[in-house]
Amino acid sequence: MHTERLYLYDTTLRDGQQTQGVQFSTAEKIQIAQALDQLGVDYIEGGWPGANPTDSAFFDAAPKTSARLTAFGMTKRSGRSAENDDVLAAVMNADTQAVCLVGKSHDYHVTHALGIPLEENVENIRASVAHVAAQGREALFDAEHFFDGYKDNPGYAIEVCRAALNAGARWVVLCDTNGGALPAEVSRIVSEVIAAGFPGDRLGIHTHNDTENAVACSLAAVNAGARQIQGTLNGLGERCGNANLTALIPTLLLKEPYASQFDIGVSNQALADLTRISRMLDDILNRVPSKQSAYVGASAFAHKAGLHASAILKDPTTYEHVDPASVGNARIIPMSNQAGQSNLRKRLAEAGLTVDQGDPALGHILDRIKLREADGYSYDTAQASFELLARDELGQLPAFFEVKRYKVTVERRKNKYNKMVSLSEAVVVVKVDGEKKLSVSESHDETGNDRGPVNALAKALSKDLGQYSRILDDMHLVDFKVRITQGGTEAVTRVIIDSEDGQGRRWSTVGVSANIVDASFEALLDAIQWKLVRDCGRQSAVAE
Ligand SMILES: CC(=O)SCCNC(=O)CCNC(=O)[C@H](O)C(C)(C)COP(=O)(O)OP(=O)(O)OC[C@H]1O[C@@H](n2cnc3c(N)ncnc32)[C@H](O)[C@@H]1OP(=O)(O)O
Ligand SMILES: CC(=O)C(=O)O
Structure with a gap:
């Protein structure tokens, strides 16, 4: 029986955006906010309205959420008065249900960063929080540098928090801003704050991962009595990141004592979407998902060692701390042994290919995948390329056409308005139905803008494929990702292409080469072949 509510506060869109190299667009912020809302977090901190155009635009176009959308700013x-502070006014104007203001709780920062007397800082915080509460908004106060401040001057750190609480803050959030606190310290300090009369159900915890302890510190604070956790998806955040909600949420739902002690807004059903949401964020950021991320990483339930793999086949609990399906992840038993073959058969079955246990083709497919992955290919996401490779090995890949040669050129020249423009042109020669065909395509959209050499190649390749052209009419490229990776000893380019068709199917293919155009062409070729396999069926194989 659950007795207590523990609140989750997501700051992916604010502190997460403080990650070096991360800059969400407004549309991406909306997409992430919707995913967080479906997951069931209680608060979504959308950014700092007024600080930059994207954050302001996000609040203007904010999606309707069950979670409390929260605007962030400083006291x-x-x-000047709270009413007349233009930075605070921009935050208030976002018109969110909740407003979180950050203020200094370390005396050193007050005197050195702000350069004001300690009492004046307390008054600024009091007046700012009172202003938020007076507007009928839920006020939260982020006590910046709280743990360092408490260690130097506990009386002042607590005085600041008490001022915010008394001014109407629903939550006072103790921040380990520099990320250097350790779990035992956090536990002791939160316990002391509560012993000093602060109600635990008004205390939150905001940690950073500078010692890889952000999740542990958050749990330590909860153990000591705090009842709100701030964190981010995939642990994004300033410097080394924030407490990783992607690890915390399953821990709170699946592990004791948390599972029995607390209700969190996330249901077990929503938890099963966690891996997808984590990968969605990586996809938005064009990052390779970290394989070793707890719960959601591709390796989180990968059992490589022979002893593990064989026991897992008898009973998965022998080497798994939770069921991978509970977080939407999947068990992987990699390559080159009996267990690896079982896993491969499962993947093949998903692609509609039935292969008997013990069929030597299974070993051959595994060997080819291993060799290709060593060269820089990745079949984790490129399921369509995986299927083609397997079909080829199984003798089930029709030879629809043969590419004889291709060429692509990119030219910069002046147009009739005397403006420099780019023009990409591709030539592809294929043999199809016993006949050689040459197709030429330029790449531009309806407005005449060049869409690049890969687009030109895609158009030329699908332009005249005889009987197959009609099938490719409803196919288009929707995403194109390029990554420099290590293949063997050389750096190579890996291209992943996502394609879609009119039947609502989306599939991913991969190409690898030292040359980006060759890698793109390979991925394009796979994309087209997969579509033909799906829509022609085996019976229309045009074996030469
Ligand atoms: C711990 C955290 O992560 S808090 C979140 C931090 N996030 C960000 O800073 C990202 C968004 N920030 C911004 O875009 C800008 O800093 C802005 C728009 C908010 C302010 O920009 P500017 O006015 O140019 O100020 P700038 O960034 O140079 O410096 C911050 C100012 O705020 C003051 N300040 C810092 N914290 C506080 C606070 N809690 N209350 C009041 N003033 C504060 C600083 O003393 C400094 O004032 P000064 O210029 O008079 O010395
Ligand atoms: C508020 C905040 O992000 C911090 O103190 O780390």
């Missing part, structure tokens, strides 16, 4: 500056 008013000295020398």
